[in-house]
Amino acid sequence: PFLTTCVCARDSSIRKPWAVAAAAMALVKTLLALSTCTLLVPLARGAPDATFLLSSAEMEASRFGMPREDLAHVSTNNNITYLPNGDKFMGRLYDVLTSTQAGDFVYASFWAVTPQEILKPVGGDDEAANRTNRERMLVNVLAAAVARNVTVRLLVSSGSPQDYMGMPKQCELIRKHCGPETCVMDDRHGHSRLGSSHEKIWMVRLGQRLIAFSGSMDIFASRWDTAEHDINSSRWKKQPQDPIFRHPWHGTMYEIEGTAAEDIYMTFLGRWNDPKAPKSGALTPLGLWVPSQQANFAGYSGSLPVQVVRTFGCRGAREQRIYQNFAPYGEYSYAALWFKALRRAQKYVFVADQFMFFAEAMEAVVAAAEHVDFVIIFTNNQKHSLSLPLGIHASPSVLADAFQYWQHRAVIDALEKRDPSGKLAQKVHMFNLYKEGLKDDKVSNQIYDHEKTLLIDDELALVGSTGVEEVGFTNDAELSVAIESAEYVPGLRRQMFAEYLQLTPDDARLDTPQSTHQELLRQADDNTRRVRHFSPVKSRSIAEMALAEAIYAYAEPDGRCTGSALKHQWQAVRAAGTDRVQEELDAMRSPRIFV
Numbered sequence: 001p002f003l004t005t006c007v008c009a010r011d012s013s014i015r016k017p018w019a020v021a022a023a024a025m026a027l028v029k030t031l032l033a034l035s036t037c038t039l040l041v042p043l044a045r046g047a048p049d050a051t052f053l054l055s056s057a058e059m060e061a062s063r064f065g066m067p068r069e070d071l072a073h074v075s076t077n078n079n080i081t082y083l084p085n086g087d088k089f090m091g092r093l094y095d096v097l098t099s100t101q102a103g104d105f106v107y108a109s110f111w112a113v114t115p116q117e118i119l120k121p122v123g124g125d126d127e128a129a130n131r132t133n134r135e136r137m138l139v140n141v142l143a144a145a146v147a148r149n150v151t152v153r154l155l156v157s158s159g160s161p162q163d164y165m166g167m168p169k170q171c172e173l174i175r176k177h178c179g180p181e182t183c184v185m186d187d188r189h190g191h192s193r194l195g196s197s198h199e200k201i202w203m204v205r206l207g208q209r210l211i212a213f214s215g216s217m218d219i220f221a222s223r224w225d226t227a228e229h230d231i232n233s234s235r236w237k238k239q240p241q242d243p244i245f246r247h248p249w250h251g252t253m254y255e256i257e258g259t260a261a262e263d264i265y266m267t268f269l270g271r272w273n274d275p276k277a278p279k280s281g282a283l284t285p286l287g288l289w290v291p292s293q294q295a296n297f298a299g300y301s302g303s304l305p306v307q308v309v310r311t312f313g314c315r316g317a318r319e320q321r322i323y324q325n326f327a328p329y330g331e332y333s334y335a336a337l338w339f340k341a342l343r344r345a346q347k348y349v350f351v352a353d354q355f356m357f358f359a360e361a362m363e364a365v366v367a368a369a370e371h372v373d374f375v376i377i378f379t380n381n382q383k384h385s386l387s388l389p390l391g392i393h394a395s396p397s398v399l400a401d402a403f404q405y406w407q408h409r410a411v412i413d414a415l416e417k418r419d420p421s422g423k424l425a426q427k428v429h430m431f432n433l434y435k436e437g438l439k440d441d442k443v444s445n446q447i448y449d450h451e452k453t454l455l456i457d458d459e460l461a462l463v464g465s466t467g468v469e470e471v472g473f474t475n476d477a478e479l480s481v482a483i484e485s486a487e488y489v490p491g492l493r494r495q496m497f498a499e500y501l502q503l504t505p506d507d508a509r510l511d512t513p514q515s516t517h518q519e520l521l522r523q524a525d526d527n528t529r530r531v532r533h534f535s536p537v538k539s540r541s542i543a544e545m546a547l548a549e550a551i552y553a554y555a556e557p558d559g560r561c562t563g564s565a566l567k568h569q570w571q572a573v574r575a576a577g578t579d580r581v582q583e584e585l586d587a588m589r590s591p592r593i594f595v
Helices: 003-009 017-035 055-061 086-098 128-137 139-147 162-164 166-179 261-272 314-319 333-344 361-371 396-418 471-472 491-503 513-526 542-555 567-574 581-589
Strands: 077-082 103-109 149-155 184-185 201-206 209-215 253-259 304-312 348-352 375-377 430-434 453-458 460-464 478-484 531-533
Touching: 017 077, 017 567, 055 333, 077 086, 077 261, 077 491, 086 139, 086 201, 086 209, 086 253, 103 542, 128 531, 139 149, 139 166, 139 333, 149 166, 149 261, 162 166, 162 304, 201 261, 201 491, 209 261, 209 478, 209 581, 253 261, 261 304, 304 333, 304 430, 304 471, 314 375, 333 361, 333 453, 333 460, 333 471, 333 478, 361 375, 361 396, 361 430, 361 471, 375 513, 396 542, 430 453, 430 513, 453 491, 460 491, 478 491, 491 513, 513 531, 567 581
Parallel strands: 103 149, 149 184, 348 375, 375 430
Antiparallel strands: 077 253, 077 304, 103 201, 201 209, 209 253, 304 478, 348 453, 430 531, 453 460, 460 478
């Protein structure tokens, strides 16, 4: 801590008298730690020996040598409930929000929001049903909570995509019904125009409880769906519709209670209270409240080990001076855990993501294929009918070819490069999801898979908001949770694949990863079930490649810092799980480094 604080003090842009004092205090803390280590480690936040989770050194290296003091390193007292699809997540969120009372709070951060989304819709067109659905719209649920003296604070990502979608007006609508600061457009995230605050997190105080939700779902148009994925159902049709995504939608969220929920809350608190104000103006600081600091706290009842991992872009931290109160050089703990976990995989890898085209991330998946039995990849073919400004219309095939160009480079080209014989590619299987019984010739027949999931060996689940994109790994504000449990992950796998394969979770075909894999291949071979084989096309024309390059440049800003000193941060991230991390960390801590 002393050396890293000295590095901060030597940064000309933040060289102040308090930095010297901070360095001295850090030295005292270090000396105390050497003699009384246990006094500095909260009992509820002890870290068990872990196969996949990051070590303290790996965590610090992902932050350019800065200890992560705002969150637990690993917590072991968590309860987690899987909430697939909008009906399960939004329905549960509705139940929690409507249970809040005076003195409680509702905090959230997300990429986009539709205030008119019905959290728990009912069928029917009579007046009673319509009245119920109006009451259950997000904006009305929040307004009712505010009327009960519940504090509501939402952060919505601000940038070019949100401007195009009209998010400022949506946020203004929430403020109109709920009051000042209840919805804030937040541009404090990596690249301020092209990046985003991509976290999908909710934190709700219920008396002396803190419940958090984290995953891949925004409360946004077309996100509400069920496991049946029937867009002809009356409840689906009652929801606001997205002009682009008019097809079934699969997303995943997780309800969390335990120290990990406190970590998610602390992340939100750090972002809301960031000394760098958003463009809209300074925010009223939020105070700290967590169950574990209350006098009558009896402990959490859960037992799941969880490590909260994040992305905060280094360039945003250094150039825009955001995150200075908790990650002054950014944080790449998600990326570090991704690379470490794949390096240590032994049996299987399952990865599901919306885009699946960050080459460095997929190189690690391809490398893992050499030492596991099989790799399963779920993604989308990216066929959308999109209308752009200035009257430009992009057809589904044009967009699909542009996105698949990068998918092909990230997966197919990487496999061919690593093993020209093609044997390695036989272990890697890619799939799309389609509505069962329907052909794959219509955009509306696909089930758009928006989850961000990595399962390894039935022992690790890495889930949250972070997509397999350069922007997600390096630039945006992202949050995910890593669960290492040989008791929990097999059940999670069974629940996930039960929906994909239209089985019940206790079906014998889901007993093992191997039997699940065989049933997946069998159904995909049928080509009429929900899972379909997929191989991205390789664009060949100059126009197609030019469009693909333009889309990537616009949508995928690189948030990594460069330079002789800061290069060690990403090098350490790529080396997670090896002895090289300590070498990179030592280089970061060198007194000779000036950042």
